[in-house]
Amino acid sequence: MFKEKFHEGIISAKQFDRDDIEFILKKGSEMLKIKNSNVLEGKILATLFFEPSTRTRLSFESAMYRLGGNVIGFQTEDVSSVKKGESIADTIRTVENYADCIAMRNSLEGSAKLASRFAKIPIINAGSGSGEHPTQALLDLLTIKEECGKIDGLNIGIVGDLKYGRTVHSLSILLSNYDANLYFISPRDLSLRNRYKDYLIENQVKFKELVNYRNIIESLDVLYMTRIQKERFVDMEEYEKVKSSFIFTEDDLEKTKETFKLMHPLPRVTEIEPSVDKHKDKAVYFKQTGYGLAMRKALLAELLMD
Ligand code: CP
Numbered sequence: 001m002f003k004e005k006f007h008e009g010i011i012s013a014k015q016f017d018r019d020d021i022e023f024i025l026k027k028g029s030e031m032l033k034i035k036n037s038n039v040l041e042g043k044i045l046a047t048l049f050f051e052p053s054t055r056t057r058l059s060f061e062s063a064m065y066r067l068g069g070n071v072i073g074f075q076t077e078d079v080s081s082v083k084k085g086e087s088i089a090d091t092i093r094t095v096e097n098y099a100d101c102i103a104m105r106n107s108l109e110g111s112a113k114l115a116s117r118f119a120k121i122p123i124i125n126a127g128s129g130s131g132e133h134p135t136q137a138l139l140d141l142l143t144i145k146e147e148c149g150k151i152d153g154l155n156i157g158i159v160g161d162l163k164y165g166r167t168v169h170s171l172s173i174l175l176s177n178y179d180a181n182l183y184f185i186s187p188r189d190l191s192l193r194n195r196y197k198d199y200l201i202e203n204q205v206k207f208k209e210l211v212n213y214r215n216i217i218e219s220l221d222v223l224y225m226t227r228i229q230k231e232r233f234v235d236m237e238e239y240e241k242v243k244s245s246f247i248f249t250e251d252d253l254e255k256t257k258e259t260f261k262l263m264h265p266l267p268r269v270t271e272i273e274p275s276v277d278k279h280k281d282k283a284v285y286f287k288q289t290g291y292g293l294a295m296r297k298a299l300l301a302e303l304l305m306d
Contacts, residue, residue, distance in 0.1 A: 002302045009122035011112045013134045013173035027298035028142040038068030043304050046099035047073035050106045055289055056126045060103045063296040089118045096121045100304055122303050130164040130232050136265050137170035139295040143288045147261045157183040157213050159246055160226030162192040167265040169196055182207040187242045217255050225264045225271050248272045
């Protein structure tokens with residue numbers, strides 16, 4: 001059923017209803033216990049990354065190998081024929097002859113949706129400009145579910161670049177399926193765009209917008225820190241003004257609940273002090289990358305298994 005519903009791939013978090021999320025979280029949880037299998041033997045994943053990545057590309061590739069499949073692809077635009085002027089449409093029409101699924105990252109916001117229009121195989125949106133990053137949001141929910149035991153009823157703060165941060169957009173959309181209290185914390189110029197706020201309002205999500213987390217830190221169950229997305233700024237002076245807006249410290253961590261979890265999609269720049277890393281019961285952002293592998297194994301298995 002999942003395979004049929006998502007036969008065009010995973011383009012947006014909006015494709016997921018609560019049953020879909022619960023299904024894939026269960027599969028992700030099962031994958032935490034399965035290191036290697038051969039369920040995708042004979043299948044090929046193409047990873048087309050027109051923008052840099054460490055976690056998303058490597059976890060998709062590792063997931064494919066750990067399930068018995070193979071991977072082809074490129075890591076930068078420079079080594080593909082896009083450099084010679086080839087369109088996304090022609091690239092997809094070509095690569096679909098070589099693979100069973102395509103994971104694509106591109107700086108254009110609608111790139112994954114565009115690619116899915118030309119593809120006969122599933123397209124996975126591995127990050128589309130400052131739009132969405134749905135598989136990151138699914139692994140974020142797996143992290144919350146595994147670390148907190150539930151999602152409903154939690155107080156969740158989301159901090160940083162809410163305007164350009166694609167992980168935030170997809171996570172907010174997925175969280176609208178749950179009864180959580182959301183706090184969006186950002187500099188005013190980097191607040192969540194109206195299109196996402198309108199979506200949350202339409203879905204009756206309880207949320208507040210703040211410019212600092214320090215007044216609510218004691219009540220939070222989860223704080224999801226994000227990087228200010230330097231690469232999306234046209235004016236570097238504007239970036240300089242906001243780049244150090246939030247720096248989470250050990251003092252902040254001391255004020256949190258016993259069960260509090262600090263998350264981050266990574267990469268981190270300066271927004272969490274390295275001294276926080278050693279508090280592994282609360283600072284779960286590196287553990288989160290492991291949940292990412294499990295979630296991507298679950299997604300690939302459900303999309304591609306015969
Ligand atoms: N979280 C995330 O998308 O990381 P990468 O940019 O390293 O893939």
